[in-house]
Amino acid sequence: MFFKQKNPYRLMTPGPVPLHPDIEKILGEPMIHHRTPEFEQCLRRVTEKLKETFATEQSVFMHSSTGTGAMESALVNTLSPQDEVICIVSGKFGQRWVEISNAFNLKVHTLSVPWGEAVTPQEVEKKLNDHPKTKAILIQACETSTATVHPIREIASVIKAHDETIFIVDAITAVGAMMLEMDDWGLDVVIGGSQKAFMLPAGLSFIALSQKAWGFYEKSKLPKYYWDLKPEEKSLLKGETHFSAIVPLVRALDVSLKFLSGKNKMETLSRIQSLAQATRSAAVHLHLQVFSKAPSPSVTALTVPDGVDSQKLRDHIEKEYNLTLIGGQDQLKGKILRIGHLGYITDDDMFALFDIIYHALKDFSHASPQLTNMNRENLDAANEELKKYL
């Protein structure tokens, strides 16, 4: 009971993420209008810094929406009804590409990959050769549901040779969290979301188009208004958003982008990488195995010991230890525990995380023979691993 009382609330999911105190402060500031010199300056700073985060010379646009809105935007801004697309499906968000594509009357070729595995550039190339009329290849840079990264750079170099095909990358749990060089790698559409590496609440999504993708825009016939990027481009030149802006989020973005641009960017990526490596190395000492064969820096999926239901475990952790983690979705429900590495996570949070997981697993030790002999030494070993990386 004493232990529980001293636990402050902690959030370690792959979005939403814990907020930096400076960001909380700015979110609570009095409202200003979005058509003021002050906001215009803020927007211009944000626009410049977003380019650094996306590693592009192109404009990065903001939609007032969650990440799914930007996925829809990517399709309606570049494609026409009956266009063929290849969807890489290795989890729930790949599935979402299929659903959106179907909703917009695109002709979908699915490239299915076992959950937890990355697609190979060769598989993509073969699929593209099988369907040479493909207009777009849709992928996640990080498939959040399995905590797996796909080899985006290598796939891009396969697609680059195809003038009539663009590469659309849902980088919602990737941009700002790992190396992702839009221009250098030749990515055509890149999407982000505010509640991930941008360390904000949900509500803003980001999208940038390559010159090749802008060429597709001109020919695209899917209906669009709210997502239409052409008027957004015109407004951005004037230092405005086309529609109303979510003022507190944009102002907070101005703060959080300081961590994701200039010389701070590499430091932030490296910190996230360290949190992921620390988590993977420590977890095995508590009988938690890394689920993904190509684990992401932004989120780690851990297979729980046989006999333990990961959904019940996460509920227990939330209720008893005041820490929100997330379980598995769809076919992984009950099987994995997912831990986010984005946002304002301190070293203390990391030690608390493993302390809590240790105690929670002890609470479940009746459920799994693996856990019956787990003791303080396991936690010590986990902590030793954490210290190596933090």
Add this chain to the structure above:
Amino acid sequence: MFFKQKNPYRLMTPGPVPLHPDIEKILGEPMIHHRTPEFEQCLRRVTEKLKETFATEQSVFMHSSTGTGAMESALVNTLSPQDEVICIVSGKFGQRWVEISNAFNLKVHTLSVPWGEAVTPQEVEKKLNDHPKTKAILIQACETSTATVHPIREIASVIKAHDETIFIVDAITAVGAMMLEMDDWGLDVVIGGSQKAFMLPAGLSFIALSQKAWGFYEKSKLPKYYWDLKPEEKSLLKGETHFSAIVPLVRALDVSLKFLSGKNKMETLSRIQSLAQATRSAAVHLHLQVFSKAPSPSVTALTVPDGVDSQKLRDHIEKEYNLTLIGGQDQLKGKILRIGHLGYITDDDMFALFDIIYHALKDFSHASPQLTNMNRENLDAANEELKKYL
């Protein structure tokens, strides 16, 4: 200079609006996850209270978007390509209905009304008789660009008899700000936005469908995914949003809806009405005429004296007096000054408003013969009017 220094920043536009201190506080609170019991309870409370604000038994859904997103949602959830619609155009937002309808390949019949005037139910009836195949009539309850209200209840009773026609009401600057009884009046789709009477930043939009409109949903063929209300309905029953939620805005909505539901609702509407009446009555003493022939309680448009450019006036007021008002758009640019009556506006703010306008007009007295003789007595008379209503 002394006067200017003591001016705190004030925002009196028809959205965004000044925030209540309790709302600022909750916006700055640490993040929680949107799939937690705490958020679920919050969402269930919000869902119930929204019904009271909209005066409906139907579910009121939230999109993470600005109001324009909900306008698009209204169309894609109820209509099919080539459907005929009548757009009532009496300002910039009526125009937006035309633009969205065109973008989605609807067949638009425009019913144009001079800016600043309300459409009559007879005009709508005639237009509907001219185009009996019309599937939907699109209107603003309050046309924000001219600060004018349309007779929604009377128009609804004209449309009600037409089984094959629904009435879609953009009530973004109306719901929560004036009487608008969705069920009683027979409105089929009603839309709201968080940065208006809901006293929040932009970022959430609201939409409710009548049973008749749900019938249209079943037959609707416009492509939809992000705006699709059917999955939202399923999620809402489980106490969830279908996509990620903008957690701070939804939690803040839980607070602001207290002012817009239960016994507080009428009090809030009456306060807004008082602010509008006070503004209209006081303004004439400073040579500002009410522009609209059917003025709205949520926003007042004032015609500035001949020779004064209202855009320059508002810029001057913002720069020198730290108060953001808004000018006219499109054909009204330079001609009107618009003052919002929504959000956390105190009596002090109202007196400061007129004090500032008085001084700012004095600064412009060289521009207009009407203003040369304006003196302290004019301000006193304006203040007397304010006192009658506040």
